[in-house]
Amino acid sequence: MSPTATDRAVALAGAFARWLPEQRWFAGKHRSIEAVTPVSAVPLGDVQPRLDHLVVEVRYATGEPERYQLLVGWRTALPEKLEHARIGTVGSHVGFAGLWDDELADLLLGALAGGEQHGGLVFRPEPGATITRGLPSRVVEVEQSNSSVVFDEESILKLFRRPTPGANPDVELNRALRRVGCPHVAPLLGEIGGELSGAAVSYGMLSAYAANSADGWAMATASVRDLFAEGDLKADEVGGDFAAEAHRLGAAVAAVHTDLVTALGSGQRDADGHAELSAAMIGRLADAVRTVPELARYAARLGAEFTAVADLTAPYPIQRIHGDLHLGQALRTPTGWLLIDFEGEPVKPLAERVRSDSPLRDVAGMLRSFDYAAEHLLVGEGADHQLEYRAQEWAARNRSAFTAGYTEAAGQDPGRHRTLLRAYELDKAVYEVVYEARHRPAWRWIPLRSIARMLGFEVPPPGDLPSA
Ligand SMILES: Nc1ncnc2c1ncn2[C@@H]1O[C@H](COP(=O)(O)OP(=O)(O)O)[C@@H](O)[C@H]1O
Numbered sequence: 001m002s003p004t005a006t007d008r009a010v011a012l013a014g015a016f017a018r019w020l021p022e023q024r025w026f027a028g029k030h031r032s033i034e035a036v037t038p039v040s041a042v043p044l045g046d047v048q049p050r051l052d053h054l055v056v057e058v059r060y061a062t063g064e065p066e067r068y069q070l071l072v073g074w075r076t077a078l079p080e081k082l083e084h085a086r087i088g089t090v091g092s093h094v095g096f097a098g099l100w101d102d103e104l105a106d107l108l109l110g111a112l113a114g115g116e117q118h119g120g121l122v123f124r125p126e127p128g129a130t131i132t133r134g135l136p137s138r139v140v141e142v143e144q145s146n147s148s149v150v151f152d153e154e155s156i157l158k159l160f161r162r163p164t165p166g167a168n169p170d171v172e173l174n175r176a177l178r179r180v181g182c183p184h185v186a187p188l189l190g191e192i193g194g195e196l197s198g199a200a201v202s203y204g205m206l207s208a209y210a211a212n213s214a215d216g217w218a219m220a221t222a223s224v225r226d227l228f229a230e231g232d233l234k235a236d237e238v239g240g241d242f243a244a245e246a247h248r249l250g251a252a253v254a255a256v257h258t259d260l261v262t263a264l265g266s267g268q269r270d271a272d273g274h275a276e277l278s279a280a281m282i283g284r285l286a287d288a289v290r291t292v293p294e295l296a297r298y299a300a301r302l303g304a305e306f307t308a309v310a311d312l313t314a315p316y317p318i319q320r321i322h323g324d325l326h327l328g329q330a331l332r333t334p335t336g337w338l339l340i341d342f343e344g345e346p347v348k349p350l351a352e353r354v355r356s357d358s359p360l361r362d363v364a365g366m367l368r369s370f371d372y373a374a375e376h377l378l379v380g381e382g383a384d385h386q387l388e389y390r391a392q393e394w395a396a397r398n399r400s401a402f403t404a405g406y407t408e409a410a411g412q413d414p415g416r417h418r419t420l421l422r423a424y425e426l427d428k429a430v431y432e433v434v435y436e437a438r439h440r441p442a443w444r445w446i447p448l449r450s451i452a453r454m455l456g457f458e459v460p461p462p463g464d465l466p467s468a
């Protein structure tokens, strides 16, 4: 077997090019890979099985290259249960996705518990954190942009697949919120950081695992399913009514916003700031219309809504926010709601994701999510006016419950900033149309129908989209 971690990574380059496009978190699936080269390669321990921490650069036939964090395990023989994680063979050793190996996952936990340093990698436990080792681990298998390993019911380690220079907002905001005693985030237990090409970078974070929790999306969609099954009952009459939870969630989001101000301060957006926000929304719309032509019929009206933002003269408060809030980013534990994944929208550059913004952007994200939960069961079902009516009834009920919970906890109603809240909702819906076109094309009509409904257009039937 080749002597250094770099040699081993170079020897696997061809195998990486075949393996990467099969990974959920790999964003270059539709591009043609020209080469995969290691930028950094750090061996973590040199006994069998061994683990190499890699950052590789993927060069494509066209466009910008991308960098990915990989953890490659090495064994002379791969046990049957790890066969699915195989990447390729070098000499007498098999390279595989190391996170799936209990022993190697525990090695990462040990490095965090011991505050170890390996090459440019620094494993930092949070002060006072208890990190339990030797637990069985499992890789989380949900739709994820990163990769996470759960250690029994104790902790969860998230590895950021796209290392970006600068402080990672997920780590930064979780740490800041815990510092001020916020009960709505999972305690941070440690961070894997380091340097990449001379800049500080965050590679991963370990958090306390919220045992016996369910995510908001699963709960909300179960409630919609319940309503659809009860042909004659209204949303408030079926057993799975979600409104009380939506109310609690609104209060939790408001509490997180207040705690973010306590921890990191706030500012104001003046007239120039509004002009800038308006221009950003208009720019994002123009890009989106180029990607999804079905948006074109709404573009002029959307443009007018975004232009109205530039006319706002009164200053509005801004602060650090979640940035990509939706029902899937909320976990209901036995005692209350937790918010997770403070990274912001994955497509935005880091500099934009860490900028202060209005908390209304988060409120709008969650309002959009209630619409999604209500409508997604209609995907591929053809037009059914009765179900569509009931879906909207569910969305309206839960949107108002969420807003009421937020208002009670924040002391002010986000709905009174109508122009801005509408613009944020429409801007999110435009983003979602592009996101869906790329990831789940059959779902793109969910945000398209919302846009039509909000702007007073005839709402296209599910799955039957009008052309531009
Ligand atoms: N502290 C936690 N406790 C329990 N489950 C969690 C926790 N944090 C994340 N998860 C689970 O892991 C999944 C992915 O986490 P997330 O931070 O959203 O990753 P990504 O950035 O890749 O989207 C979530 O959908 C949730 O089910």
Ligand SMILES: O=P(O)(O)O[C@H]1O[C@H](CO)[C@@H](O[C@H]2O[C@H](CO)[C@@H](O)[C@H](O)[C@H]2O)[C@H](O)[C@H]1O
Pocket (backbone or CB within 6 Å): 143, 144, 145, 217, 324, 326, 327, 328, 341, 344, 345, 346, 365, 368, 369, 370, 372, 373, 432, 435
């Ligand atoms: O969780 P991520 O940070 O990766 O967010 C991205 O993916 C989300 C989907 O997983 C996407 O959310 C959209 O779909 C959700 C249902 O699956 C829905 O609840 C959200 O309201 C809707 O925006 C998110 O936009 C995207 O950034």
